[in-house]
Amino acid sequence: MASQGSxxxxxxxxxxxxxxxxxxPARRGGGSLxxxxxxxxxFLLWIFAPVIxxxxxxxxxxxxVILLFSFTNYSITRAFWRWTGLVNFERxxxxxxxxxxxxxxxxxxxxxxxxxxxxxxxxxxxxxxRVRFESFYETLYFLPYIIPMVPAAIIWKWIYAPGSFGLANxxxxxxxxxxxxxxxxPKIALLAVIGMHVWKNLGFFVIVFLVGLKNVPNDxxxxxxxxxxxxxxxxxxVELPLLKPxxxxxxxxxxxxxxxxxTEVYIMTQGTDVSTGTEIAxxxxxxxxxxxxxxNMGYASAISFVLFVISLLFVLVQFWLFRGWKEEGS
Amino acid sequence: xxxPRYTVLxxxxxxxxxxxxVFPLVWVFLTSFKTSQDIIRATPTLLPETWTLENYASLTQxxxxxxxxxxxxxxxxxxxxxxxxxxxxxxxxxxKYRFRGKNFFMLLVISTILIPxxxxxxxxxxxxxxxxxxxxxxxxxxxxxxxxxxxxFLRQNILTIPDELLDAARIDGASEFGVYRQIIxxxxxxxxxxxxxxxxxxxxxMFIWPLVVANSExxxxxxxxxxxxxxxxxTLYGGxxxxxxxxxxxxxxxxxxxxxxxxxxxxxxxxxx
Numbered sequence: 001m002a003s004q005g006s007x008x009x010x011x012x013x014x015x016x017x018x019x020x021x022x023x024x025p026a027r028r029g030g031g032s033l034x035x036x037x038x039x040x041x042x043f044l045l046w047i048f049a050p051v052i053x054x055x056x057x058x059x060x061x062x063x064x065v066i067l068l069f070s071f072t073n074y075s076i077t078r079a080f081w082r083w084t085g086l087v088n089f090e091r092x093x094x095x096x097x098x099x100x101x102x103x104x105x106x107x108x109x110x111x112x113x114x115x116x117x118x119x120x121x122x123x124x125x126x127x128x129x130r131v132r133f134e135s136f137y138e139t140l141y142f143l144p145y146i147i148p149m150v151p152a153a154i155i156w157k158w159i160y161a162p163g164s165f166g167l168a169n170x171x172x173x174x175x176x177x178x179x180x181x182x183x184x185x186p187k188i189a190l191l192a193v194i195g196m197h198v199w200k201n202l203g204f205f206v207i208v209f210l211v212g213l214k215n216v217p218n219d220x221x222x223x224x225x226x227x228x229x230x231x232x233x234x235x236x237x238v239e240l241p242l243l244k245p246x247x248x249x250x251x252x253x254x255x256x257x258x259x260x261x262x263t264e265v266y267i268m269t270q271g272t273d274v275s276t277g278t279e280i281a282x283x284x285x286x287x288x289x290x291x292x293x294x295x296n297m298g299y300a301s302a303i304s305f306v307l308f309v310i311s312l313l314f315v316l317v318q319f320w321l322f323r324g325w326k327e328e329g330s
Numbered sequence: 331x332x333x334p335r336y337t338v339l340x341x342x343x344x345x346x347x348x349x350x351x352v353f354p355l356v357w358v359f360l361t362s363f364k365t366s367q368d369i370i371r372a373t374p375t376l377l378p379e380t381w382t383l384e385n386y387a388s389l390t391q392x393x394x395x396x397x398x399x400x401x402x403x404x405x406x407x408x409x410x411x412x413x414x415x416x417x418x419x420x421x422x423x424x425x426k427y428r429f430r431g432k433n434f435f436m437l438l439v440i441s442t443i444l445i446p447x448x449x450x451x452x453x454x455x456x457x458x459x460x461x462x463x464x465x466x467x468x469x470x471x472x473x474x475x476x477x478x479x480x481x482x483f484l485r486q487n488i489l490t491i492p493d494e495l496l497d498a499a500r501i502d503g504a505s506e507f508g509v510y511r512q513i514i515x516x517x518x519x520x521x522x523x524x525x526x527x528x529x530x531x532x533x534x535x536m537f538i539w540p541l542v543v544a545n546s547e548x549x550x551x552x553x554x555x556x557x558x559x560x561x562x563x564x565t566l567y568g569g570x571x572x573x574x575x576x577x578x579x580x581x582x583x584x585x586x587x588x589x590x591x592x593x594x595x596x597x598x599x600x601x602x603x
Binding site: 040066138259262292 | 344349351352423429441442443445446450451481510538573
């Protein structure tokens with residue numbers, strides 16, 4: 001971020017001017033609402049309060065409602081609903097569909113996160129070596145990330161199409177291998193979808209890590225190279241340790257996205273009436289199915305709650321990462 | 331890395347992998363110009379034998395794609411207008427005001443950045459239903475008018491604006507609305523542009539919320555229309571490819587136009603609200 005006042009010249013009139021009665025309340029300590037000027041109160045009331053109210057309604061209250069509903073049998077198809085205590089959670093433990101979805105989502109995270117972080121780091125390190133045409137490569141890596149998921153998933157469903165019709169099998173056969181049932185073989189289908197997910201998101205990690213690597217101070221790099229460190233030693237011992245917070249940030253993002261994956265799984269494995277593929281259920285698919293197909297809102301809330309707790313754990317990691325945000329402020 | 335051999339190797343690796351990354355997109359683009367006989371050939375070729383626009387021309391006859399396109403434009407456009415106002419005003423207050431409870435709300439905003447919509451879409455759906463907004467534009471837009479990461483991003487940017495500048499305007503008799511309009515907005519044009527573009531791309535690509543809320547064809551977005559289209563016309567390969575291209579082309583064009591802004595914005599906000 002730009003340093004203070006670098007682009008904006010300081011005006012001649014200063015807030016410490018004795019003629020200004022309530023000149024700079026923004027910088028005073030303490031701070032009850034009374035310390036604010038009348039016009040600031042008006043701004044808070046008419047602009048900020050509605051925005052925050054919307055934020056609370058859209059982003060905060062629903063999370064508490066999830067918690068509440070997960071102890072009920074709420075459904076929009078029933079006129080009456082009641083507290084059912086822990087029944088939903090007891091059902092979760094014995095629900096094979098849920099357990100399979102939880103397992104699939106776990107595999108999703110365990111495969112996608114390391115793949116995205118490691119591949120992202122690999123390409124970011126290569127690109128940070130002051131290569132020519134850097135922005136050209138950067139753009140190509142980034143393209144899959146920016147395009148919408150629905151067309152991307154449809155394209156990959158085609159690449160994975162069965163027989164020799166799909167491109168993946170076509171090229172496998174050209175190379176002399178046998179055909180693979182990418183989306184029809186239950187053992188491979190999940191991994192095939194995860195592969196698509198990694199392809200789609202990789203560009204984000206390349207960019208984020210590349211920005212981080214470029215922010216490694218040059219004198220650090222120079223000191224290392226004067227000490228005679230080889231390129232690889234410099235990357236491993238000097239640059240990557242400095243990049244640790246950003247790698248962690250990337251890993252948190254990758255984890256959240258992998259837990260909440262839905263669109264690609266839905267389109268590639270159950271999006272057709274004449275299903276060509278094996279059904280793969282992940283957590284969000286179970287939420288969608290229970291909540292919006294079977295209208296078991298209460299039960300779907302319990303699954304959401306599980307997903308929320310998992311996300312929350314990673315948000316806590318994120319808080320730990322951003323723990324310095326207050327100091328850089330005012 | 332100064333040795334030419336390394337440089338060549340480096341470029342070979344980068345070239346091969348980056349082209350592999352975009353290959354599926356190139357392939358779908360070229361396929362959309364193929365004739366139907368050309369597409370189902372046993373040995374697929376990259377380039378069309380005869381170039382044809384037939385796949386695109388027949389799109390609007392098989393499904394109301396013009397309507398889907400318009401719906402997507404309306405939803406992502408309105409959402410982005412809201413985002414500009416909500417992020418800049420909330421960012422302004424969080425950066426420059428001092429009052430009790432401010433930090434609590436800031437923490438609340440930060441903590442929601444990473445919680446995905448998928449976890450709380452059931453209560454949101456019930457709220458939409460209660461408002462009578464199922465299958466309407468309002469229903470599709472309202473969860474998209476707040477962007478937690480955008481508020482945080484704007485706050486960080488507004489922090490770098492010197493207080494003296496604001497105070498000078500206040501002394502000249504400007505109200506807070508004046509300060510917001512005449513100083514904050516003009517000085518945050520570039521971060522606002524970044525989050526607007528990011529938000530526009532995000533809302534254009536949205537799938538699960540329209541899937542849940544829109545249930546008649548006239549309310550479908552491009553993404554939703556495309557999903558049902560490929561499900562119904564399962565063998566209309568050329569048409570599906572053309573529809574894919576039409577869906578991703580606007581994003582692609584916007585991306586190539588604002589490449590650096592988007593990359594910066596996404597590197598700092600993480601895209602998914």
